[in-house]
Amino acid sequence: MKKYDVKNCKILSAKQITEDIFDFIVYCPDFAPIAKPGQFAHIYVPGKTLRRPISICEIDKENNTLRFVFQIRGDGTRILSEFKEGMELDILAPLGNGFGLKDKEKKALFVGGGIGVPPLLGAAKHYGENATVCVGFRNKGAVILEEDFKNAGCSIKIATDDGSYGYHGLVTKLFEEEKPEIIYACGPTPMLKAVAAFAEKNGIECEISLEERMACGIGACLGCAVKLRNEENEEYMGHVCKDGPVFDYRKVVY
Numbered sequence: 001m002k003k004y005d006v007k008n009c010k011i012l013s014a015k016q017i018t019e020d021i022f023d024f025i026v027y028c029p030d031f032a033p034i035a036k037p038g039q040f041a042h043i044y045v046p047g048k049t050l051r052r053p054i055s056i057c058e059i060d061k062e063n064n065t066l067r068f069v070f071q072i073r074g075d076g077t078r079i080l081s082e083f084k085e086g087m088e089l090d091i092l093a094p095l096g097n098g099f100g101l102k103d104k105e106k107k108a109l110f111v112g113g114g115i116g117v118p119p120l121l122g123a124a125k126h127y128g129e130n131a132t133v134c135v136g137f138r139n140k141g142a143v144i145l146e147e148d149f150k151n152a153g154c155s156i157k158i159a160t161d162d163g164s165y166g167y168h169g170l171v172t173k174l175f176e177e178e179k180p181e182i183i184y185a186c187g188p189t190p191m192l193k194a195v196a197a198f199a200e201k202n203g204i205e206c207e208i209s210l211e212e213r214m215a216c217g218i219g220a221c222l223g224c225a226v227k228l229r230n231e232e233n234e235e236y237m238g239h240v241c242k243d244g245p246v247f248d249y250r251k252v253v254y
Ligand SMILES: Cc1cc2nc3c(=O)[nH]c(=O)nc-3n(C[C@H](O)[C@H](O)[C@H](O)COP(=O)(O)OP(=O)(O)OC[C@H]3O[C@@H](n4cnc5c(N)ncnc54)[C@H](O)[C@@H]3O)c2cc1C
Pocket: 040, 050, 051, 052, 053, 054, 055, 056, 069, 070, 071, 072, 073, 074, 075, 076, 077, 078, 115, 118, 119, 210, 211, 212, 213, 214, 215, 245
């Protein structure tokens, strides 16, 4: 079995960016040089047996930092949100396979919903001005990373459920006219299904990142079992943590 590394990593910056979303920059000299967009870290939360999986939002190989953007969902992420600049996080990383990045001249479409948006930033930066990013949120107050995508040169379209910012409606309406050569998506299942249908209809390559409940994070339990499909169209059980979290859309049984 692959050897996994755990390190104490210092938080260089810890910010609250919305009512319940936090943005950490963490010094990870052992992980940043080998991390890829779409991979995740398994973070120890004091008092909890199971680590919490959080995607790597950005990798700065020059400064050896990883960025994590996470939302308070329960006890674990609430405890994590109380960490401050200068404190250390116990991190197991980088885990999972990450996105398959192609020639950066290709036209890439990124589709994200809510807290499914952070894992897309690193990959979108790779394509820069060739990336169109379509993202959906509950309302204006929940919008995150807009400036980050813009600073990376990407075009960004935003939808909100209540119309308080950008397009009033579903994110899936934002990319109907797009003609990308590759698609990357992360977010709620109905959104992923719509993206997969769009990819299928137009014959476009597409990778989706799944966020399943997890336990060990390294393929040693069945905590993240998910139904997949092989090339013969036979269904089998796979692991999101080890086989994913990024999958070719044709592999996933929704
Ligand atoms: C590959 C991957 C990447 C993720 N990236 C991010 C990210 O970048 N930002 C972010 O805000 N969230 C992310 N999540 C979701 C995040 O892991 C959960 O919100 C978090 O584990 C909830 O923990 P909790 O203790 O606050 O909630 P609780 O509900 O109290 O957690 C109880 C248990 O269930 C697990 N669990 C609950 N919800 C999820 C979930 N959606 N996914 C996985 N395990 C869950 C917890 O890890 C814990 O073991 C990711 C999940 C996965 C699998």
